[in-house]
Amino acid sequence: MATRDSGLADIGTAAARVRGLTRAFDGRAVLDGVDLDIAPGEFVAMLGVSGTGKSTLLRALAGLDREVTGELTVPGTVAVAFQEPRLLPWRRVLANVGLGLRAQDPAAAARRALDEVGLTDRTEAWPLTLSGGEAQRAALARALVREPSLLLLDEPFSALDALTRIAMHRLVLRLWESHRPAVLLVTHDVDEALILADRVLVLASGRIVFSGPVDLPRPRDRDNPGLTELRHRLLTELGVNTEGQ
């Protein structure tokens, strides 16, 4: 069993600290001794081809996987936005955002969060009447309303169309800049990682095989020549040959 420590003192100021995290499914190690630190307010993107345990690591950080072994310390509040919005279809948008919120006035806090993601007019809508982008924005509001110190994003844009995804990237950056949670974004989209993150990780064979900063001011354009070299490097780490055969 992983030790989940909620004391701040012994890990300094990290938003998350992972040491030797291992998770096996039927004897096959999906995570094989992962070490990872995320600084407060740091935006980290994690890349990896399918089945490399990206989501497994994220679920462990979210406290959804009790079968991991190793050391796992997340001192503050954690919030998650999943690949699917996972809104309760039988609660209106506002009630979804306020779900389980222990604030003085949960409804007012939920309303503010919905204002922030541009859903002011949809607070009383049923989730099934929302478009994909609106639903994912509501899910972001539900995550952010808890003022998390660590925000986990599990491929939250992968099911959206390209235009909506661009709008969502901008929204996430804006929200991150105003709330400054540490973010761990799991994605398989190299460009998405390059546009958004302070630091990009590559997970392969259950370990973090690459970690590098993205030292460019935001907003970044995916055509920015400063990203070319890092993109090549990441694609190579991911096993994609960018030089042709």
Add this chain to the structure above:
Amino acid sequence: MPEAADAGLATLQEGRDEAAGLTSVAIDGPYTGPKPAAAARRRRHRGWYRLISPVAVVALWQLLSSAGLIPADKLPPPTTVWHTAVSLVTSNSPAYGTLQHAMLVSLERMAVGFTVGGSIAVLLALVAGLSRLGENAVDPLLQIVRMLPLFGLIPVFIVWFGIGELPKIILIALGAAIPLYLNTFAGIRGVDAKLAEVGRVQRLTRAETIRHIVLPGALPQALTGLRQSLGVAWLALVVAEQVNANAGLGFMISQATQFLRNDVILVALAVYAVLGLITDALVRLLERRALAWRRGILG
């Protein structure tokens, strides 16, 4: 009807404009505008189309009876059945009593039996659905009871409870309980695990998880179970009432059998059918209210 179609188009256009107004900032907008009024009107009218085939069958029945092709002593024509119904309502016959009295007696049996059976079923489904211990305690017993032939129990009930109201009520309660239990239990267990994870991420207490996620998630299937339960309970009522009853629709039928009054039997059967349809419609109304959130997909 061109006006209606135009009105519908106009509403649709308004809906689009509204949607465009909402999405002036965001790229993704609501993909459905408000429902056009014409479509709603069409849906309301569709109910009447559904009466055409039953009315046609009754008309054919009347036609064949009048032509002498259906012997009246086997199947009396609709007009005779109607006159019999009217006289059963207006006069208190020594053999049958009045139709409304018989109906009230039957309804009361149904209401008591269904309420008792339904309450127990929901309670047991909650016990079994919300904990492994409860499941292990309750579910095997219910699975055994489910496999017992309901009407095969009648002789046993008569031995145990005599021939009064009690065995009838128990039979109805049992008939109502099984489908409601099975569906509510399956509904609770079938709640999307992904939504349950949301509950864990949001740090919901167990009570909150049950209230916000488990029970609303189980409701659609529980309501399906409720409709099945009503069907079985009506059936149990019909059977129970024909065994040693001295009042009610079933009693009316068994009396009429002795006097070879097929018209009276048909009237009683029709009343059963109408009552069944009314309760089913009530549950569907309840479904529409309680499952309003599904309108998005059902249209």
